[in-house]
Amino acid sequence: MPRIELLNDKSLLPEEQHAEFDAIVEVLHRVGGPFAILLRSPGLAQKVMAAGAQVRLGSILESKQRELTILAVAREKDGAYEWASHVETARKGGLGEETIEAVRHAADVSGLPDDDRDIVEYVRQLLRTNKVEQPLFDALRERKGERWLVELTATIGQYQYITAINNAFDLQPAPDADQLPV
Numbered sequence: 001m002p003r004i005e006l007l008n009d010k011s012l013l014p015e016e017q018h019a020e021f022d023a024i025v026e027v028l029h030r031v032g033g034p035f036a037i038l039l040r041s042p043g044l045a046q047k048v049m050a051a052g053a054q055v056r057l058g059s060i061l062e063s064k065q066r067e068l069t070i071l072a073v074a075r076e077k078d079g080a081y082e083w084a085s086h087v088e089t090a091r092k093g094g095l096g097e098e099t100i101e102a103v104r105h106a107a108d109v110s111g112l113p114d115d116d117r118d119i120v121e122y123v124r125q126l127l128r129t130n131k132v133e134q135p136l137f138d139a140l141r142e143r144k145g146e147r148w149l150v151e152l153t154a155t156i157g158q159y160q161y162i163t164a165i166n167n168a169f170d171l172q173p174a175p176d177a178d179q180l181p182v
Contacts, residue, residue: 002169002171002172003168004169007036007039020039020042034162034165035048038165055155059151059155061151061152064093064095065119067086067090067093068120070086070155071083071087071100073156075103076128078167079166079167080172080180081163084177126153127156127160
């Protein structure tokens, strides 16, 4: 159970926040998860949603790459809610079970396809050491380009932020959701 009441119904908000609520629904089709928490700070939920929409809808990352990035961030940050929210989307987007299981168990990724391996390693290095080793950075820049690399890094930052909100306020996935091991 979340540590605070989720503001996922417009009637729970003052009238001056109804437009913000509506803007979130327009993009996300509902107000849930971290946005039902962020609405406690007027204006913040809408700005976070806009940044997230840019990362998801305006990025050149393929869906499979974006979802792998989100899963890797969720694993590194023990983000059970975010994992459960994205693992099925990753599967539907073509991410293989071998990659999903390697990320879920923080296992060796050296045998995965190059893109999968490098995305997971990039996330792990950045979140574990706060930097990315030059050879990996250069390899991704050469293979994918600078815009792709910027958008990969922005996706990591966005979902690290979202996972922090979820974890701090104890948002938990449904009991029947795909779970991360503890």
